[in-house]
Amino acid sequence: MSFMSAVLPRSFYDRDTIAVARDLLGKVVVRELAGSRLSVKIVETEAYVGPHDKACHASRGMTERNKVMFGEPGHAYVYFIYGMYYCLNIVTERDGYPAAVLIRAGEPVEGESVMRELRKKARKREDLTSGPGKLCQAMGIDRALNGLDLCRKGPLYVEEGAGESFEIVSSKRIGVDYAGEYKDKPWRFYIRNSPFVSVAAGRAK
DNA sequence: GTCGTGATAGCCT
DNA sequence: GGCTATCACGACG
Numbered sequence: 001m002s003f004m005s006a007v008l009p010r011s012f013y014d015r016d017t018i019a020v021a022r023d024l025l026g027k028v029v030v031r032e033l034a035g036s037r038l039s040v041k042i043v044e045t046e047a048y049v050g051p052h053d054k055a056c057h058a059s060r061g062m063t064e065r066n067k068v069m070f071g072e073p074g075h076a077y078v079y080f081i082y083g084m085y086y087c088l089n090i091v092t093e094r095d096g097y098p099a100a101v102l103i104r105a106g107e108p109v110e111g112e113s114v115m116r117e118l119r120k121k122a123r124k125r126e127d128l129t130s131g132p133g134k135l136c137q138a139m140g141i142d143r144a145l146n147g148l149d150l151c152r153k154g155p156l157y158v159e160e161g162a163g164e165s166f167e168i169v170s171s172k173r174i175g176v177d178y179a180g181e182y183k184d185k186p187w188r189f190y191i192r193n194s195p196f197v198s199v200a201a202g203r204a205k
Numbered sequence: 206g207t208c209g210t211g212a213t214a215g216c217c218t
Numbered sequence: 219g220g221c222t223a224t225c226a227c228g229a230c231g
Contacts, residue, residue, distance in 0.1 A: 046223070055223070065216065082224050083213030089223085102223055121226070133224045175223055200224080 005159040010151045013073035017092040017099040021047035022168060022189050024090070024101055028109060028161040031139040032154070036114050038139050040106025040129050041161060044190040044197045046173045048089070050099045055179035058098030068147045069098040076156060078136070078146040085133030086142050090150060090158070104132045104174070104188070107196040115139065131198040167192040174201050 008027065013020055024045050031038040048056035057066040057079070068077045069091055077089040077100050089100040106129045108115055115128050115138040122128045122138075129135040136142065141156065150157045170186040177183050190197045 048223075057223080060217080063217075079223085080215060082222060083215070085224050087223060104223085131224070137225095173223075178221085198224095 005161060007151060007153060008074075008158045008160060010072070010074040013090060013092050013151075014094060015092065017047045017049045017101060018187060020090075020092045021045040021101045021187065024103070024158075025168060025189060025191055026161055026164065026166060028159040029088075029103065029106060029139070030157050030159055031111075031141065032156075033114070033140045036111050038111030038114055039109040039159075040135065040139070041109055042103060042106050043194040044103075044105035044188070044201070046102040046104055046189070047092075047187040048100050048102065049187065050093070050097060053099075053179075053185075054182045055173060055176035055185075056099065062098070066098070069100050071095060071147075072149075074149060074151040076145050076148045076150055078141060078143055080143060081133070086136040087132040088136055088141050088145075102132060103135060104201070105130050105190070105194075105196050105198045106135050107194065108138075126195045130196045131200070166194075171201070174198070 024042050027042050028039050051058050058069050062070050072095045073091050075091045077091055078086055088103045091100050093099045108128055119128055119138045129138045145156050169190055169192045171188050172184045173188045
């Protein structure tokens with residue numbers, strides 16, 4: 001049985017994106033899928049802070065793909081990447097300002113057997129959700145959830161979680177070397193020593 | 206463990 | 219037509 005935990009309200013996301021990215025660590029993403037409850041504790045995030053951030057999809061204006069980022073905070077921005085994978089983001093800041101937090105990795109909490117079924121390639125428990133594409137695959141997250149309001153219970157939402165303490169590490173973001181003066185901004189955050197932090201990124205330090 | 210590379214298709218110029 | 223907020227696999231030793 002899971003502990004009762006509050007769904008994060010819209011006011012949580014209607015704030016500075018970097019603060020939201022840090023504060024999302026330790027929170028719990030819940031996916032209700034075909035009667036199963038799947039959940040992960042967030043262990044790694046990245047902030048994409050607005051139209052001036054050259055790594056942010058919104059930096060080249062609004063398009064059909066990224067329009068959710070320009071809307072109300074607390075909604076899911078899910079996009080398809082590299083022809084094969086999905087990435088889950090949560091929209092932040094006021095309505096009209098395009099920013100979001102990428103959920104890069106999590107630690108399985110509930111529904112691990114279903115996750116293994118959805119990610120047959122995963123050899124070890126650490127491979128289930130240790131990257132943005134892996135996490136979406138393990139939780140059955142795809143474009144159908146793009147734009148969904150995460151501030152109320154439904155197919156996907158975020159809960160407060162247990163509130164354990166941990167140490168936060170920041171580093172440059174992954175895979176944004178094209179972003180000029182923004183490529184080295186320390187806007188990636190992760191829980192120190194978590195084995196579920198994405199491998200490409202390096203775990204400790 | 207690290208490194209290199211291929212898969213694969215939507216997105217934007 | 220080039221690029222991409224990724225991942226898995228094989229070679230190495």
